[in-house]
Amino acid sequence: MHRNPCIALVAGVGLILGGCGDALDDDPDGGGARETREVEDMLGRSVEVPESAKRIATVNVDAFRMALHLGVEERLVGIPSDMYGSRFSEAKPIEVEAFGRLDEVAMVGGGQPGSEFSAERVLATEPDLFIYWAFSRGDDDQAMAEQAERYEQQLGVPVVALNTLGRERASQEAVEEQIEQAYRLLGEVSGREERAEELLDFYHATVSAVQQRVAGEQPPRVYLAHRRNLYNHVSFYFPVELLGAEMVTAGRAGDDGEVSAEELLSWDPQHILLHTPSRASRVERAEVLDDERLSGVAAIEAERIHRFKGTYMGWDLATGLIDLVHMARVLYPEAMAGVDLRDRGEEILEVFYGDPGLYDRLMELSSLEDG
Template sequence: MTVNAQRALRKTRTGPSRRWMVAGLIGALTLAAGCSTREAQSETADTGSAVSFVDQRGQTVTLDGPAERVAFAVMPAPSIFAAVDRGYDRIVGINRSTLVANQGGMFATMFPESANSAVVAGNDFMPNVETLLQLDPDVVVQWGDRGTDVTAPIESAGFPVAGLEYGTQEDLETWITLFAQIAGKPERGQHLVDWQRDEQAAMRAEVAAQTVPRPRAMILSRTGDTYSTTSAQGYDGFQFDLVGAELVTEGFTSDSGQVSPEQILAWNPEVIMLSGFDESTPADIYADPRLASVSAVQNKRVYKTPLGGYRWQVPSAESPLMWQWMHKILYPAARDGALRADIRAAFDDLFAYDISEAEIDEVLRIDMNRDAAGYDQFLR
């Protein structure tokens, strides 16, 4: 039985989809109220025909038309989809980790409904089929490279699955393109991919012009007294090289990512960027006597990574902003005072949101980073 046939059978058993019952009312309210600012600025979706795309499993997925309801078992996909759509209206379910990020950052400010989104999967990415049945999405976005355990329950329930892979800039650009197809906005997707590529080219040119040695740097996470980091095999291998850093974890391998204070001392990074996936702060690192002789600690070059629409350290629609931030803290002499203006322009283009100066402070974690070396370049 095909996915569409399974879904049709499920709907005959459970009754008509909620969106069909309220479609007339929504249409009437829209006509009465007029378009919102975001709607007026967003590219209109092509709603006239079926949508077909090949996901990262190599499987062809066909929808009746641009999706009206999308559930995401993975992160940071919802923020990328919201950037493609310039809105949150179609997102009906998310991963629990995404919900935490939404509630702790700018996303819930831009899209208040995102702070109360239904959770369709946890950290293990196993789908909550009962919740999916209640939400009735047109498509579910799930990992496509973690086996059928995480996809088969969704497809068995009658929902199409868009399978994703993660870890490279090419994957990120593929996500943007796929989400634009799902939303019926291919031109919007191309616009965002072009921005990513243009910013990469500009960054490479800027790094090539540097005449000083590459600073030694790393991403660091802390939970209790335990540290962990990332390797050059993942996305950090790409972006640290892109922004002109020497990633000290080159060649580091660990199933858990855990790293000892002794190893951090041996690497002796000049710059430490703290993960946005935990509650660690620069003050925590400075206070750890085990790291007192590390160059980044001695020179106050420990920085909490920004939190915008999502955590900037991972591939996202905001990645070009992360590259700029990284480069400017690595090379403070190259300061140009442009990042705040670039954030303002990007949030308008990505999310149709007029971000305030105080909100830019929140994104840049000014409260935690204010006293770090070179961070005065980001102050108002």
């Protein structure tokens, strides 16, 4: 079961992260009249929320993960339905493993950005805050904001929209700003501002340590394959951007989409990375190596085929850091010599989730070390 320990460990990046945020309120009902505050959500909406929300319902997997990261999982009264037992995976992902109350908390629908949910199930949880997505592939920010307003009127409780990775990916700075905004916003509405800052400090220190190691290295050419099909590419993954690797699909029109064998031959990537959120959702490595259409591609000839966990109904900052370390090790092996992925992965997951042993579950699902 997930714990909320005071973090005082030396992480693999050499960062000492000490101290805990304020202790959780022992009176979840508030004990009387509750103060409110105005916050601005990630759609630019001004929302009046409880001073510190005690009963949180969400269909947003990013928000579910972040609630565990911030140590407020006991306040979750409604959670997304599709995290576990969905078409993506019958096995429990690490965030579900870390959440010890899965059988006790109502599943209210949703999961992926912009997905449908049951208003009746949400209302039955009697929340004082509902967290929705600030992003979906099908709607722009204005449409999402209007939808959030409709949900607020329908539910009769404050609706806050957020996510860790959204539509704005024009630069590393823009993505970092989104990540920081998401954690600070949830930290503010849950009264866990200090914990949010600790996690952001740890995140930035880890990224900086890896980037310093690989600085000056020749960027390799990489191709990111989608979980469904080698010939369906992933156009953006933030850890790859942070490492400065050369995406062979850069400049190609459109977002994720189909590519041809001829294109892969012409791009000649040095590494192929396979999106692997679970064992039920993956391209088999042997299938890639045995594809005669790709004979002559550098990554195939050298058998440089690697897995990465990637996104899964949103993005987990913790597994994103593990992907960063893992990708740095396979793309820049000399610069990352001596860095043990298991040690770093264990530390990262314990910092964010508080539970030891989650790294083994991640390896079982995503196979980062054995290809």
